[in-house]
Amino acid sequence: MIKDEPTSTTPRSDPSRKEKLLAASLDIFGRYGFDGTSTRQLADAAGVNLQAIPYYFGGKDGLYIATADHLVSLIEAHVGEMRRQMGARLAALDAAGESLASTEARLLLTGIARTMITLFVSKQSEAWARFIIREQMEPTEAFERIYQGIMAPMIGIVRRLVAAILEADPASEPVRLRALSFVGGILVFRVAHAAILAQMEWETVGPRQLETLHDLAADLVAALEPTKGPAA
Structure with a gap:
């Protein structure tokens, strides 16, 4: 003892x-x-x-779980305030019985994408990604803490924004998949960081490269369009 x-x-x-x-x-x-x-x-x-x-x-088990909680707090320090502000905005609209306009949804989603890209190309996120990827492959209690603490709330907001842009039900499977696809298109800048540098012929991601990626974030949001119905 x-x-x-x-x-x-x-x-x-x-x-x-x-x-x-x-x-x-x-x-x-x-x-x-x-x-x-x-x-x-x-x-x-x-x-x-x-x-x-x-x-x-x-013991080691306790340290492993504490490390997952520590990771959540590190990421929360970067995205927590943004998430709280967007969550409050969505809650206010829900309370007023109003819908989120597509124009505002695109602005908010672009802000999320740029924040996430900035975080994912940073050196400090390397260790975070390794830990999370291992938990994605073989989930333990640590994954549940990471998912509930960071991933689920952020994906939930992205889903609401994507739904507003697509003029669809945020609980529908197509919207869930589009939201996950959108997030995955940003995660690639961390999980395939070496391939990104090689393909773009960049030695590193500096201010100029980051500006290029931020422009891409706006393009990714602009590519989201409601599904067109069949021609009459």
Whole structure:
């Protein structure tokens, strides 16, 4: 049992040790997976005593779940305010019994796309993507936390915006698929980052390249059009 009072083999409580462990774990777990990662490897990467893992997290399992929560908080810091503002706008329209105009929906969706692209081409998102992709392939409790904490709320807003643009029911399967396809078209800039650089003949994504990608975000939104009915 972990004692409340530190001993010679138990680290003194230090928030910086927890942060170091979480930062290191996000990278190491993402690279090698849960089973392929040892507690010694995690402690060494964080530069802390091995006993810090059971002391702060109860063990490797607890650290893995805490790492997922940490990832949610990192992404939330980038998109949380935007998501809250858009959620409040949609809630206000619902309360007033009003529909979201297609023009406004396109503006909001373009803002989401540009924010997501900026985040996905950043260096810091590499470790995030590795962790999430592993959880996509073999979901655990960590995936549920990531999905409910970040993915589901954001996809839900995208779905509402896509539905307004397509003049369709946001709960319908076609709208759900179009929303997922839209998000996937942006995720490619992280999960296929090396291929993007090679195909575009870019050495890196700097300000000029990012501006090009932001223009593309507007094009992706502009390509969304209501399905035309059969000709009379």
